[in-house]
Amino acid sequence: MSNSISTPELTENEAREELARLAELLQRANTLYHAEDAPEISDAEYDSLKRRNAEIEIRFPQLKRQDSPSEQVGARVSVGFSKVTHAVRMMSLGNAFDDEDVADFDKSIRKYLGLASDARLAFTAEPKIDGLSLSLRYENGQLIQAATRGDGEVGENVTANARMVSDIPQQIENAPEILEVRGEVYMSHEDFERLNARQAETGGKLFANPRNAAAGSLRQLDSEITRSRPLRFFAYAWGELSAPLADSQMGAIEQLNSFGFSTNELTQLCETTQEMLSHYRDIEAQRSTLGYDIDGVVYKVNDLALQARLGFRSTTPRWAIAHKFPAELAWTRLEAIDIQVGRTGALSPVARLHPVTVGGVVVSNATLHNEDYIVGRDSKGETIRDGKDIRVGDWVQVYRAGDVIPKVADVDVSKRPGEAKPYVFPTKCPECQSDAIREEGDAVRRCTGGLICPAQAVEKLKHFVSRKAFDIEGLGAKQIEMFYDDPDLPIKAPVDIFTLQQRDAANLNKMANRKGWGAQSAGNLWAAIDEKRAIPFGRLLFALGIRHTGESSANLIANHYGSWSEFERAVTAASDLSGPEWEDLLGIDGVGEVMARALVSAFSQSAERESIDDLVRQLQVKDAKRPDSSGSPVAEKTVVFTGTLEKMTRAEAKARAEALGAKVSGSVSKKTDLLVAGPGAGSKAKKAAELGIETLDEDGWLQLIEGA
Structure with a gap:
């Protein structure tokens, strides 16, 4: 079995539901661990949650949530520390789980850069330290500030504590005027054991693992406590610089080492994917004897000029990836199959297991995906598990590859009880008893109850207040559940949130007198x-x-639309799925017909539209932020690329156009301002000519934007 999570059997709807659940679980885990120092789950379970989320996002990039855990590696800054806004955002890394993912990473970079498969492309490969990320800012060689990663944009000021770490130089000679060094604070196995022994002797808190110990030690409000903790630091990256460190990743690491930082001696330059994988296995074989925790290997494009060309996605660099170590397996008994109803009405089967330890974590639940997966078929109707179905009472193989709810991988039919019967998937919603139907071509059965189904309503509201949605302080998933069934101040729809205070005033301000609440x-x-x-x-x-x-x-x-009013007008006008507004919606690069139909449907149904309009009347919807395109010749213009580009890849051309304030569309319409046509341009060039749209070749495009 592959080390990856392997999600081809997941439908898009199942993936969306699972990403929603993971976002909520990881938000809570981040808050408890980073902000409250009171984790409920183990380090291994936390890493598994993130791995599961990353794999689904790799498989379904169009479903990546605004509150995606891949955009969060921590939580809001604790009230005990002042805030530090990072001059350069501290990004997270995309993940690879098997050899094929690494090969795909290499191919994606070559494709983006327009490099042939046999062109030379070097990578660095280094152990991925399992610790706490830290950024160190030096000015004129003096350490002036240290900050945790936080949420990537804002971290915690831990300068006093960082000065207590012996691996961190206080002063650097011959450094650039501004030097921001990034790396990982960690604790060795030996030091961890000694620390816990001391804690036990003095009746102090015992730490679960070295990573928790390192994080807790660096985040002490009393720096003298940090001084007593044996923390170490590996440098492996940088943020803001007043002058380059080198022209390659390896050269920059060597420069950091010359400044007095500890860098990992296992970092190696690799010329091929095979060399990367070979070094990965070498490091994996040494894992238990290194004396510190690692959870994978990080690959980075070595040439810094190529890194600059590759740039970043919203939260991850295109030029780096973390190759994680594989999941673990275990066998246990399936005791029951329960059905959970998600916010889109999807009925998701969950295996209730006899508790079993997998990868150091006790597991009692596992996802079963959908009714086809239970009977032994994938999303395409093809046989999986040699056609073996899954029944209550079976012995099942479970593996953790990234979720607190892991996966059932296999069944041991030889141990099947004689009384075990095939599982019959329900055709009624267990929450509201409405019909649960499965549309043609959909792998998921859905409740038809809509707003009368409490599971859907509550889950939609939880999504509405989630971190990357409205993110209302003090109104999270638990509070939504409380208010949903509240007899005095119910929240049944999003607009109810914004009328809550007004309704409470009309209800004699009862909120202040509730248990657990007060006027403040x-x-x-x-x-x-x-x-x-x-x-x-x-x-x-x-x-x-x-x-x-x-x-x-x-x-x-x-x-694309800029303002809510313009979007609302356009999507309303597109309700008949024809005309220029419909074509314009479909022409947005990244919006397909399925998504476009769902948007039009949402704004065409009277009840849903009324709910949206009621909400918007309570809000001030801010226009979309535009990039700084002052002096740009294509600002606010709609540009379409077609044919073969020879001097840059399509991805580079699109990114450059958007950075200059242009809208990039996938189709030509009356709203198109400019067509850039390379060799092989066909119907789009013909349509542009018919509409009288300005057309440039690649050289003309480059000349147009030169210097912008």
Whole structure:
């Protein structure tokens, strides 16, 4: 079995539901671990959650959520520390789980850069340290600031504590005027054992693992406690620089080492994918004897000029990836199959297992995906597991590859009880007893109850207040559940959130007298709600939870239309699925017909449209942010690329156009301002000529944007 999570059997709808569940679980885990120092789950379980999320996003990039855990490696800054805004955002890494993923990483880079498969392309390969990310800022050679990663944009100021780490130089000679060094704070196995022994002797808190110990030690409000903890630091990256360190990744690492930083001696330069994988296996074989925790190997394009060309996605660099170590397996008994109903009405089967330890974590639940998976078929109707179905009472093989709810991989039919019967998937919703139907071509059975189904309503509201949607302080998943069934102040629809204070005033201000509440906490909630009345266009669209419209697609749509009023007008006009507005919606690069139909449907149904309009009347929807395109010759213009580009890849051309403030569309329409046509341009060039649209070749395009 592959080390990867392997999600081909997941339908798009199942993937969306699973990403929603993972986002909520990881948000809670991040808050408890980073902000409250009170984790509920183990380090291994946390890593598994993130791996599962990353694999689904790799398989379904269009579903990546605005509150995606891949955009979060921590949580908001604790109130005990001052905030530090990173001059250069601290990005997370994409993940690879098997050899094929690494090969795909190499191919994707070559494709983006337009390099042949046999062209020379070197990578560095280094152990991925399992610790706490830290950024160190030096000015004129003096350490002036240290900050944790936080949420990537804002971290915690831990300067006093960082000065207590012996591996961190206080002063550097011959350094650039501004030097921001990034790396990992960790604790060796030997030091960890000694620390826990001391903690036991003094009656102190015992740490679960070295990573937790390192994180907790660096985040002490008393730096003298940090001084007593045996922390170490590996440098492997940089942020803001006043002058380059080198022209290659390896050269820059060597330069950091010359400044006095510890760098990992296992970092190696690899010329081929085979060399990368060979070094990965060498490091994996040494894992238990290294004396510190690692959870994979990081590959980076060595040439820094190529790194600059490759650039970044929204939260991850294109030029680096983390190759994680494989999941573990275990066998246990399937005790029951329960059905959970998600916010889109999808009925998702969950295996209830006799508890078993997998990868150091006790597992009692596993996803079964859908009814086809249970009977032994994949999403295409083809046989899996040699056609073996899954029954209550079976011995099943479970593996953890990235979820607190792992996967059932196989069944041991030889141990099947005689009384075990084939599982009959329900045709009624277990929450509201409405019919659960399965549309043709859909692998998921869905409840038809809509707003009368409490599971759908509550889950939609939870999504609405999730971190990358409205993110209202003090109004999370638990509070939504409380208010949904509240007899005095119910929240049944998003607009109810923004009328809550007004309704409470009419209800004699009962909120302040509730158990667990008071005048101050109620006032804090009203203030938090009012703060979010001003909301960016993209976040509002994502928060509505319209099927197929994830974080990235919501932002694409927002950037295309600019304002909510223009989007609302256009999507209303496209209700008959024809005409220029429909063509314009379909022409947005990244928006397909399925997503477009779902958007039009949401705004065409009277009940849903009324709910959206009621909500918007309570809000101030901020126009989409445009890139700084002052002096750009293509600002606000709609550009279409067609044919073969010879001097840059299509991805580079699109990224450059968007950076200059242009809208990039996938089709030609009356709204198109400019067509860039390379050799092989066909129907798009013909249509542009018929519409009288300006057309340039690649050289003309490059000349147009030169210097912009």
